[in-house]
Amino acid sequence: MSKDIVIKAENISKQYRLGQVGTGTLSHDLKRWWSLMRGKEDPYLQVGVDNDRTKKATSEYAWALKDVNFEIASGDTIGIIGKNGAGKSTLLKLLSRVTSPTSGEIKIKGRIASLLEVGTGFHPELTGRENIYMNGAILGMTKKEISSKFDEIVDFAGVEMYIDTPVKRYSSGMYVRLAFGVAAHLEPEILIVDEVLAVGDAEFQKKCLGKMSDVASHGRTIIFVSHNMQAVQSLCKSAMYMKAGKVTDMGPTATVINNYLSREIRNSMERKWQLDVDAPGNDKVRLLSAEILTSDAINNSVISINTAFSIKFEFYNYLEGQLLNLSLFLNTASGVCVFAVGTQAKNLSKGHHSAELQIPPNFLNDDIYTINLMVVKDTASVIFKMDDLLIFEVIDSVRNGAWFGKWPGAVRPDLKFTSEKM
Amino acid sequence: MTDTEKINHTDTWDINITGTRGKFDLNLQEVWRYRDLLSMFVKKDIITVYKQTILGPIWFLIQPIMTTLIYVVIFGQVAKISTDGVPPILFYLGSITIWNYFSETLTLTSKTFTENATIFGKVYFPRIILPLSKVLSGMLKLLIQLSLFLVFWAYYYFVKHGITPNWHIVYFPLLLFVLAIMSLSFGIIITSLTTKYRDLNFLISFAIQLLMYATPVIYPISIASPQKQIWLWLNPLTSIFEAFKFAFLGQGVFSYFWLGYSVVFTIVILVFGVVIFNVVEKRFIDTV
Numbered sequence: 001m002s003k004d005i006v007i008k009a010e011n012i013s014k015q016y017r018l019g020q021v022g023t024g025t026l027s028h029d030l031k032r033w034w035s036l037m038r039g040k041e042d043p044y045l046q047v048g049v050d051n052d053r054t055k056k057a058t059s060e061y062a063w064a065l066k067d068v069n070f071e072i073a074s075g076d077t078i079g080i081i082g083k084n085g086a087g088k089s090t091l092l093k094l095l096s097r098v099t100s101p102t103s104g105e106i107k108i109k110g111r112i113a114s115l116l117e118v119g120t121g122f123h124p125e126l127t128g129r130e131n132i133y134m135n136g137a138i139l140g141m142t143k144k145e146i147s148s149k150f151d152e153i154v155d156f157a158g159v160e161m162y163i164d165t166p167v168k169r170y171s172s173g174m175y176v177r178l179a180f181g182v183a184a185h186l187e188p189e190i191l192i193v194d195e196v197l198a199v200g201d202a203e204f205q206k207k208c209l210g211k212m213s214d215v216a217s218h219g220r221t222i223i224f225v226s227h228n229m230q231a232v233q234s235l236c237k238s239a240m241y242m243k244a245g246k247v248t249d250m251g252p253t254a255t256v257i258n259n260y261l262s263r264e265i266r267n268s269m270e271r272k273w274q275l276d277v278d279a280p281g282n283d284k285v286r287l288l289s290a291e292i293l294t295s296d297a298i299n300n301s302v303i304s305i306n307t308a309f310s311i312k313f314e315f316y317n318y319l320e321g322q323l324l325n326l327s328l329f330l331n332t333a334s335g336v337c338v339f340a341v342g343t344q345a346k347n348l349s350k351g352h353h354s355a356e357l358q359i360p361p362n363f364l365n366d367d368i369y370t371i372n373l374m375v376v377k378d379t380a381s382v383i384f385k386m387d388d389l390l391i392f393e394v395i396d397s398v399r400n401g402a403w404f405g406k407w408p409g410a411v412r413p414d415l416k417f418t419s420e421k422m
Numbered sequence: 423m424t425d426t427e428k429i430n431h432t433d434t435w436d437i438n439i440t441g442t443r444g445k446f447d448l449n450l451q452e453v454w455r456y457r458d459l460l461s462m463f464v465k466k467d468i469i470t471v472y473k474q475t476i477l478g479p480i481w482f483l484i485q486p487i488m489t490t491l492i493y494v495v496i497f498g499q500v501a502k503i504s505t506d507g508v509p510p511i512l513f514y515l516g517s518i519t520i521w522n523y524f525s526e527t528l529t530l531t532s533k534t535f536t537e538n539a540t541i542f543g544k545v546y547f548p549r550i551i552l553p554l555s556k557v558l559s560g561m562l563k564l565l566i567q568l569s570l571f572l573v574f575w576a577y578y579y580f581v582k583h584g585i586t587p588n589w590h591i592v593y594f595p596l597l598l599f600v601l602a603i604m605s606l607s608f609g610i611i612i613t614s615l616t617t618k619y620r621d622l623n624f625l626i627s628f629a630i631q632l633l634m635y636a637t638p639v640i641y642p643i644s645i646a647s648p649q650k651q652i653w654l655w656l657n658p659l660t661s662i663f664e665a666f667k668f669a670f671l672g673q674g675v676f677s678y679f680w681l682g683y684s685v686v687f688t689i690v691i692l693v694f695g696v697v698i699f700n701v702v703e704k705r706f707i708d709t710v
């Protein structure tokens with residue numbers, strides 16, 4: 001109750017200009033300057049659309065964040081979740097002072113350090129030792145602080161032998177370990193972490209997560225952005241759910257994640273568009289619908305691991321006799337591609353076409369999956385691509401035994417695995 | 423979030439992130455806090471230059487010697503431009519050393535935003551640290567090169583008795599300081615103007631070259647007619663180069679008036695540079 005508020009965001013908004021910077025900006029700059037000279041408001045602040053990446057933009061400006069308010073107390077570990085384009089990265093950029101808000105204000109108490117990337121400022125010609133100092137200084141540490149942590153960092157990264165070798169000779173794994181080693185030994189009051197954990201092997205990720213929860217238990221504030229719900233759940237006490245540039249929900253992690261999953265998933269199991277109105281695509285091909293159909297008619301919005309289901313698409317082909325095929329990528333929520341599969345390339349006539357992918361039961365593990373779709377011409381060039389087209393969750397149903405931990409693996413096939421007495 | 427409402431309303435925030443900021447604020451306090459980073463950048467600039475070379479830092483000396491030899495041949499022997507009786511090697515070496523400092527610092531600082539966009543896009547530190555580090559690392563390089571100049575200078579002074587230096591040498595640190603601030607100011611103005619519109623980038627190297635011929639670097643100001651000299655004096659670099667040559671070589675014009683002009687000019691562009699740099703650094707990452 002008596003916790004201090006260390007971060008307070010008041011009505012922050014961030015506007016971006018769509019398209020190319022360069023041509024056309026001069027005239028906007030001049031108009032902007034002219035209205036400011038007359039004491040009027042920036043005319044381009046009044047326009048701008050919500051940031052929905054699936055629709056075609058109706059304005060040249062878009063709001064990546066719109067009137068965001070929140071407070072974060074000292075010692076809190078907060079996970080920021082949301083779909084791609086919800087404004088998470090923009091918010092992180094603002095908090096780390098890489099760019100500033102179009103309007104509004106963020107107030108921060110204490111020293112803040114951000115890890116939007118590991119190894120920022122690493123110079124290939126410098127040795128490991130020199131880069132530790134360089135990188136540490138960039139992240140806001142003083143020379144003295146780095147010196148006192150130096151041995152720990154080298155130890156963490158396991159590069160003692162190569163510490164006086166230029167990092168351009170390091171393997172990529174060593175490079176990342178060294179970079180994360182510096183970052184992990186930062187001691188700011190507030191630490192901002194983007195999905196830097198996506199690098200490195202599983203063991204190293206575990207080490208990093210362990211180090212982060214270590215940091216969190218020392219009463220420091222951590223803001224963590226991730227697509228990996230598992231990581232958010234195990235690391236964060238509370239979570240913030242962002243959607244289309246706004247904070248939709250904030251509270252205890254489990255509640256917020258549930259809210260996020262139920263809303264985003266229901267919204268993305270079935271999507272339909274109208275040709276000539278809002279169908280995504282271009283002058284070659286437009287997508288009309290994408291949906292997930294389950295064979296289970298009674299409970300058709302739930303997919304459990306032993307449900308068979310299919311993914312169906314409808315699209316409109318504008319060009320007569322084009323050699324086209326569809327290519328589908330199925331990814332886990334943490335972004336790992338489970339499989340990629342393509343239809344046979346065919347010469348398609350102009351008009352409506354459909355495609356369907358059958359997923360057998362006992363194939364996918366319990367997780368959240370996203371689907372990316374590509375339309376490929378002449379089996380070589382991608383003419384249309386849409387990421388996160390559908391999002392769905394496969395839930396765990398029957399399980400034998402007493403163990404209820406997360407089942408490992410991207411797939412969960414029901415393979416014959418028997419034992420017998422010899 | 424209801425319980426957080428009543429907590430802590432003492433407004434003692436350390437950082438305020440807004441769209442607008444004090445335009446004249448150099449934020450020297452923050453720069454001081456990041457002084458270790460500044461020294462790291464300076465160190466990096468110096469040591470990465472001669473990594474994987476055999477001669478190492480000696481290259482810092484070879485550069486001005488080669489240029490001097492070329493100038494002695496082209497401007498001294500072929501074009502026969504006067505050096506007012508000063509030994510040509512000394513004349514060219516001195517002014518080239520100083521000029522190179524100015525032009526290199528200006529070139530490097532004028533790329534602050536575009537060259538470091540990836541770092542700036544990932545982490546915050548006072549942006550002015552980077553151009554400052556270029557000014558300082560350039561200064562270190564200059565000191566190394568000046569020692570070379572001083573060797574030649576001592577030879578001509580003590581052995582050949584060919585030059586007449588005087589007490590105005592005490593102004594030398596001040597001259598260097600003004601030169602450093604001027605190159606920094608020009609640099610941060612240019613980098614601020616080129617984040618959104620890159621057009622200016624194409625003109626810079628050309629403009630710097632032109633500026634060299636508009637400054638008494640390879641010629642003494644005395645070769646211009648008195649009516650034309652006024653135009654040369656309007657170039658704020660002129661008084662500095664002339665004062666330097668007068669103090670060390672006994673040839674040139676030491677003008678308090680024009681030095682004062684250069685100092686005022688430098689202060690004005692410094693203020694302008696800081697204002698525009700402050701405005702641009704807030705959001706340049708969106709447009710770079």
